[in-house]
Amino acid sequence: MSFIQLKQLTKLYSKTDTPAVDKIDLEIEKGEIITLLGPSGCGKTTTLRMIAGFEQPTNGSIIIDSNEVFSNRTYLPPEKRGIGMVFQDYALFPHLTIEKNVTFGLTKWSNRDKKDRAKEVLELVGLAEYGKRYPNELSGGQQQRVALARA
Numbered sequence: 001m002s003f004i005q006l007k008q009l010t011k012l013y014s015k016t017d018t019p020a021v022d023k024i025d026l027e028i029e030k031g032e033i034i035t036l037l038g039p040s041g042c043g044k045t046t047t048l049r050m051i052a053g054f055e056q057p058t059n060g061s062i063i064i065d066s067n068e069v070f071s072n073r074t075y076l077p078p079e080k081r082g083i084g085m086v087f088q089d090y091a092l093f094p095h096l097t098i099e100k101n102v103t104f105g106l107t108k109w110s111n112r113d114k115k116d117r118a119k120e121v122l123e124l125v126g127l128a129e130y131g132k133r134y135p136n137e138l139s140g141g142q143q144q145r146v147a148l149a150r151a
């Protein structure tokens, strides 16, 4: 079975509008890298947000790693889906340092482990020296790399 499966996934933001996403069927294998391509406003972000759990589909179902995470009888919240997402506007917390931003989700980790992990992932994106800075002290591209490190 595919790692991610979308079945007839549909999103209407309002009943009168044309659907933002209209009965999408998609299967993605584990380790597969795919791109959603299409004109602005065609529903790419909406599809990703539904997979991550930030947007409630109107219809259809989503299966991740053999678990149904959304259907007309199931809803699993985002934090239980194991999906990382880099938002279009980076969505860093402006009041937290870069280090605290990347370790935000590691609620059960010790401070020592969080520091080590932050160092590791910031090195991966070439920002090892930036842990103590705040998001507004970084360029757009650097902020996007922080968002990647956090994901």
Ligand SMILES: Nc1ncnc2c1ncn2[C@@H]1O[C@H](COP(=O)(O)OP(=O)(O)OP(=O)(O)O)[C@@H](O)[C@H]1O
Pocket: 013, 014, 020, 038, 039, 040, 041, 042, 043, 044, 045, 046, 047
């Ligand atoms: N919160 C919302 N309320 C109402 N309509 C929305 C909302 N978010 C998106 N839409 C509409 O749904 C459609 C799909 O939007 P979506 O953001 O998924 O497009 P996209 O393919 O990611 O676009 P882009 O490439 O421009 O980022 C668009 O017509 C958009 O205006």
